[in-house]
Amino acid sequence: MTELKPGTKVRLRDNPTRSGVIGAGSEGSGRRLRLQVFLFDGAEDHFPPSALEPIFQESNSPTACFSSGRYSLAKNLRTAITHHRLSGKLANLIYSLNTTNTDFYPHQFKPVLQFLDSPSSGILIADEVGLGKTIEAGLIWTELRARFDARLLPLTEN
CATH class of the missing domain: 2.30.30 (SH3 type barrels.)
Structure with a gap:
């Protein structure tokens, strides 16, 4: 020291x-x-x-502080997290959350998250009656519209 x-x-x-x-x-x-x-x-x-x-004349960037085991400012941490999230895949952000006047239940967002993580860009929604399959499908559609131009998405029938 x-x-x-x-x-x-x-x-x-x-x-x-x-x-x-x-x-x-x-x-x-x-x-x-x-x-x-x-x-x-x-x-x-x-x-x-x-x-x-x-205080040394070294970099006070969040990355430099983290790698050297020093503390950094909370503002710098928030900036680094925001930059990481915006430069990443954004799969953990749900754009369709507050876009409609529907009362959602937490379980209705599970299919959206599964769809976003699906390598085949597909999902089968099959759960019990009355749990909101229509709402889940609408959330997926709203999410796709928020992320991509929906007119350019390929339509498939199974």
Whole structure:
């Protein structure tokens, strides 16, 4: 671990948005040592060395922080997750969820998810009477319309 000297830029490990500079003062000694930190938000406080980490001039991207075992900002994590989801296959996003005024039950989305994961782009809906097979088929159709131009989809009869 890097020695924390006066003048070193640091941030709090449990709240990386709070950062500052180590001052010359300290409180206690040994295991009870607390270093003086002049925070950039104008406050001054004392923290144990284990609660601080030096700020280096390395990348603070979420990927770099994750691979080096450092904390990153919550905003950066949300950005990375959003980027990953938008650059991926989007099969886990259901576009047809709020497109109609129908009251859906959770089990009615299972066929949609199975259809999206199907390598043959097909599904057989056969469950008990009254569970909403028509609604399930409508959800699949609405999902296909949201994802593709439905006029270009091949129609097959079995």
